Amino acid sequence: MAAVDGGDNPLYQQIAGDLRAAIREGVLPPGGKVPTEMDLSQRYSVSRNTARMALTALAHEGLITAGRARAGRLVRRREQLVWTHRVSLSAVGRRLAGTDDFAEQTAAQGRVPDQTIEVGIVAAPGFVAERLEVPAGESLVARRRLYLVDGAPSALAESYYALSFAQGTPLLDPRPYHRGTAALLAELGHKTVRTADEITTRMPDPAEALRLEIGHGVPVLAHVRISYAERGPVRVATTILPGDRHQLRYDLPG
Amino acid sequence: MAAVDGGDNPLYQQIAGDLRAAIREGVLPPGGKVPTEMDLSQRYSVSRNTARMALTALAHEGLITAGRARAGRLVRRREQLVWTHRVSLSAVGRRLAGTDDFAEQTAAQGRVPDQTIEVGIVAAPGFVAERLEVPAGESLVARRRLYLVDGAPSALAESYYALSFAQGTPLLDPRPYHRGTAALLAELGHKTVRTADEITTRMPDPAEALRLEIGHGVPVLAHVRISYAERGPVRVATTILPGDRHQLRYDLPG
DNA sequence: CAGTGGTCTAGACCACGGA
């Protein structure tokens, strides 16, 4: 079988193109098995390595999974919008729902939320110090969370606070506080007056890929929220969201 | 030379780990040359293909560039935050600055904006039809933009409107309109009362990678804005932003 | 057990681009 693309593209890209088309048109349905490396190498009369290059290309694009021995590779399901962060800002309620209310939103979607929390005192990483407007290396309280949905890792989050006002508060307690961070900060005399959200994307580093159990070719959304009280920034919260399971959503008045 | 990691990790991952550390610690500075495949294969006593696997892994993580013949591979510069989309919502002005005012924001940063626009009538793609609340396949006006900054491709955008009210308006004219889309829609009797922004990330497909001139390992942000008038959705705008050059930012009151 | 993908070797030819 010859590739559809007769041009001067490399062989493995022609094969990858055929497979992309087959996936796009549903010939290879989501969750279905992808042709094996041997299969492709015979059908296209190429070496196994060349067929493999086509498949790894698709895996890096996130279209198919890596193989697991006898199970082979599968067309990745596009469970889009499995999770949604929503920033609602109704003219009446002025309620700001951020990345904190994971548990709430997850439960509302009929799924089981869970989280592990570690609390520690750390030297401020550069990008945190900058945003919290403190010297780099300053001691900060760091709350590290791993969010789980239905038992599977879902997101990584880190929140940073100045040590000075976190002392003796639930912020230093490695247990969830249920009323939301904004409410807690307000009680501590740091009512949030505005927030700045920075959103970027990149490939996960190996540690993140491991903890989040994401396969090859799945980029992450990095969401950084800076909360400002009257006197300045009081909180920097970063959230790492696997791109295949998450969507950020902002609902705003026009 | 042996890899630092003596564990049971694959050889190419040990080599990749060493290189990651060298980059992180500045031994291999941004913009500097990465050891060649032959170099690594000799230093670690592995085949060229194994050394190559380490390098392609780093390229897919976005840490180094692909090679260009004699130039070799370079440590990728982290020109973070080169471009920023900002959604300001001041209590006073209620000005909503979206992804439309590219030209404005680019010029404000002392860089030269440009864009090419194509306008056409297309059958509504599924995800657009759904959000615009029209039947799939319905004829829509599509405005496709390629944004350029300092002559280099910067972002891809597509906006969709119902054919019924785009007829005889600047929406069908393949030239920029300078007052902003919201203002234009308001003049046409479709004042925007709210917007919904959906933000996801994924790897680019080959066509996008080509048009945006992005290398391996650079994911994209996909930003979809739905604009609602009193009577319902009037506009669906998608923007594809290369992750290495863009940041989304939302400034919101607390 | 049998077949899968993961890893690895040792070669080869080519287009490209810096010196």
Next chain:
DNA sequence: CCGTGGTCTAGACCACTGG
């Protein structure tokens, strides 16, 4: 020119997993 990465071949051994 000549070394670079890009592509490709034809093998090999292994761990894992489904039937």
